[in-house]
Amino acid sequence: MDEPHRAVPHHHRLEFALIVDAQKKSGLGPVDLTTVQERVYQTLRLGLLKGEFLPGETISIRGLADVLGTSPMPVRDAVARLIAERAVEQSGPRSLRVAPYVAAEHEAYIRIRMQLEGYASERAALTWKDPDLLERLREINRSISEASDAGDFDSALAGNQAFHFEVYAAAGLPPLLEIVSTLWLRTGPILASARQDDALFERLFQIGVQIHDDAIEAIARRDGAAARRAITLDIRASHFSIRRFVKRASGEPNAGQGSSRGAKSVPASRGRALEQA
Known part of the structure; x- marks a missing residue:
């Protein structure tokens, strides 16, 4: 209802x-x-x-x-x-x-995101040309860390989004960027809902900043495989944390499974x- x-x-x-x-x-x-x-x-x-x-x-x-x-x-x-x-x-x-939120659908979106965003990260690492890219990524990641430390999770969330799309834009494939953005539409609201849990969000960003550092270093040395691993790990780590939050919030071990209707x-x-x- x-x-x-x-x-x-x-x-x-x-x-x-x-x-x-x-x-x-x-x-x-x-x-x-x-x-x-x-x-x-x-x-x-x-x-x-x-x-x-x-x-x-x-x-x-x-x-x-x-x-x-x-x-x-x-x-x-x-x-x-x-x-x-x-x-x-x-x-x-x-x-x-x-x-x-429907568990099975969300799981499918996450799996697709890992494939597409992993590929975008790998391609970005191998083909980036903008000499200012690395410094922008480092600055965004610093801003995420500072916002998280200050408890400003809205700004940290916006910074996380900016970091990911900065990487994906460097892949030079606008249609891929558009597809990824649409997938974020379907997974973004559930991530944002977890802002109820400050401790969870603080852990998410602490881990995320470290993984972002790994991604930046991989891009810097043009290691496509390492960049892919870092970004897919970032997505997977967030997904696992959000899934635990959902189960606690719903009070049901299999909350949200089944049809969206x-x-x-x-x-x-x-x-x-x-x-x-």
């Missing part, structure tokens, strides 16, 4: 207003402002990647339109595209639901929950 429709709270207005700037810093490229529909789509897409929406949350289209300062029509158009990408589901004529989703953080419309 779907949760009650929830509108986007007023305190998210500033967050959404800053998303365009965050997009430029994220490594995913600038927002295309040619049409309102495209701008809304890119904003919602980045919101999913950044964890503004959590697995299983039901959100009113009118609430999103109010936050984004537009009519519901561009939001509906953007939602239709996100439905096609399986990032969200239509939960009613005036609402959408972020895809719930009627699947039990991970409880959203009430501190970040969307207010009742």
